[in-house]
Amino acid sequence: MQSIAKRSLAIGSALATITTSGAFADLQFDMTPGVTEISQQVFDMHRTMLWWCVAIGVVVFGAMFYSMIKHRKSKGYKASQFHESTAVEVVWTIVPFIILILMAIPATKVLIEMNDTRDSALTVKITGSQWKWHYEYLEWEGKGSPGVDYYSVLSTPSEEIMRPIRASGLFPKNTAQDSYRPDGQYPAQNELYKQDVDKPLVIPTGRKVRFLITSDDVIHSWWVPDFAVKRDAIPGFINELWTQVPEGKEGIYRGQCAELCGKDHAFMPVVVDARSPEEFEQWLADAREAQQAEALAAASSLDKTFTKDELMAEGEKAYLARCSACHQANGQGLPPTFPSLVGSAIATGPVADHIDIVNNGKNAMPGFSAMLTPKEIAAIVTYERNAWGNTPSDGVDVVQPRDVAK
């Protein structure tokens, strides 16, 4: 018996050294306490529950192991025949019940607090769609809409993601062949691999921020662990929730989509940039100006005529950023869900149909007129009509911004 105790002590301390030594130093075993008051309370509750479970586990498993060691037939232990005890049974029904009540009280308090979305300084509408987030600033300090909105998309380059081990690409549709490297030397994944976006959501610290969450297509879920905020984005519903990052906790906070939303569910991260109220004001003003300038540029692009080369270059870039998730970089799509654009009846057919589907979408194909400028759409359409050996049957191989806006 003693040797067993000694040995388990030795194993325990060995494990403790391993877990605290360098090898495991950067592994995260537990939930983050986060940075907000709510997330701290949620974390504390999680820890309390965990310790209750450990304590109950020690008692229950302790009794089991004691019995397995002491009360064994091989030791000649004779079985007692008791099989009932009302007193004991009442105790172990009542005691867990009391423990549960103890746990329900703080949980109820926090839940009530989490539901109180009153008195917010900033309101942001968040719309999920396959596979990006749209942020729309609706209201800032009672001054009405700041007129800022933008999309936030994964910025990890596909060379870091696609690492097929077969020359024919990823099973079974043989995608990503182009990324295959026979020597197996794929580019290193940077430390923000799959966690970074082109434009993060910017919010002020020290102010209550209210989010209105919805979706354009399937259900997504917007999650930032450091704020203990997770809510489903449901088409046709608007969910409300809030957070308040304390002043002094400015920084970048990362989260992810938490509800299965189709193929690239794993590739729509959430990034929040919390800034001091002054910096936020400044950012908001700059963002509004930039957006107005963009609108002006878009309007003036309608009068301009671009060369095919210009459009092809911009089109390729925009296509890879916005369309390749579904239609693939080589245009071959993932039939039957995502059609191939190579020689497709629409991408090489009458230009009006082609522009229409990109502007307005169709079934599972999202419309892009709100998300991209006419120039970007013109560039993409031009690109699709000429790339991958496509030749338009109607002879229209260059599309200008004004054609798109018609």
Add this chain to the structure above:
Amino acid sequence: MGEHHGPMKGVKRWILATNHKDIGAMYLWFSFIMFLTGGFLAMIIRAELMYPGLQLVDPNFFNQMTTTHGLIMVFGAVMPAFVGLANYMVPLMIGAPDMALPRLNNWSFWILPFAFSLLIIAIIQSFLGIADAPNFGWTFYAPLSTKYGPASTDFFIFSVHLMGISSIMGAVNVIVTIFNLRAPGMTLMKMPLFVWTWLITAFLLIAVMPVLAGAVTMMLTDRHFGTSFFDAAGGGDPVLFQHIFWFFGHPEVYIMILPAFGIVSAIIPTFARKPLFGYASMVYATASIAFLSFVVWAHHMFTVGLPLAGNLFYMYMTMLIAVPTGVKVFNWVATMWRGSISFEVPMMFAIAFVILFTIGGFSGLMLAITPVDQQYHDTYFVVAHFHYVLVSGAVFSIIAGVYYWLPKWTGRMYNVGLAKLHFWSSLIFVNLLFFPMHFVGLAGMPRRYSDYSLQFADFNWWISIGGFGFGLSQLILLWILIDICFRKKGEAVSDQVWDGADGLEWTLPSPAPYHSFSTPPVVK
């Protein structure tokens, strides 16, 4: 045998089977094949997740693997295994000559291969790159499964309908058998706990399988007949889908665990050589769990934005269901306490069940606390939770039951050395596989992810190693079963088989004759 005849010859014996032992055996083999199939799909998932980045499969295919793995394991492996055990054991335990409705029994089994062929055809098409298999998760939330579902969704809908019919007929048969064919003197409160848990499970099945059928039918009409049950644009409601699904889904998880409680309650007393502690409270606990399982469904929906009162209600009810579950665990421990314990293979699996299921219960309790669940929800923490209750819970109990009754079925003892190897390798790998999932989940890795960021890489590598190890360990079981069932290896056993075993099934010869209890035994 008098006017009775033995089994028919050749394949007719199986196709026209009405004998509960034949049908039970077919259910069990069917379930084992599905278990290996679903396991194979899981190996693909773990292979892709071994390293960050996409190395093997395209993410859409990945989603198809998680979906079909879940569906096959729940509906193809765990449920039919319990129905198989019920078919084989309930008549033997209550002293009945057969199931009450033998032809219905035949039908409810033979629907299953057709139901699963539909699903497997979809999977094969997907492997061949012809068409996508269902890719919306085993919970098939609308609108991902309706407006955005692949063509094979219709195969899936039909397949679920067939499974539902099969389950309902199986459940009806169990209820009728238990109510009508008990041997004289076998009062309800004398029934073995496995019979009790199955009786309650059968009522759950009858209550919720029609709800599932309703859900898939609404999907079908949404997809093809212009209705908008789940489409907000047409005045419908995607959240309604989740309510209907989980009204089925939560009782469903108890359908997969109550019979397990029954099996373990048979095995532990045998090898502790001591009667089950608190028989009556076990029965009442089972009944209360079944009852409460109808009022906790929205704990799967704590992030959909239910009203505060709703979230609170479902939190309290879910916490409450932990009480009767706790009672069961305490009763098993009390049964072992001051027993005369020996560690035969069924007992090893039963003890592992109690410990690991309890760990799954602990994480379940944590998941019940709404504000914290909103952090856990849809992460690997949930995946860890339900695999602890389903794999080291339900599946371990099934394996324990097979090792317990196999000698009675075949009349021979299986290869005990190999069975112990199977136990230890399953035990070690199941924990290597599922325990670290708690860590990655808490650290923030969502479930149903085809790829993850770098901070999760180390644990995921170990999880995959555990996965391959656990998968390979099950081939040991395959060999043990082939060895004893087809190669007819193993030493003959006595009628009693286990010295501490109690119950009518052990009064029969080993192997149990093709027709048993043609004259009912009398229970004192």
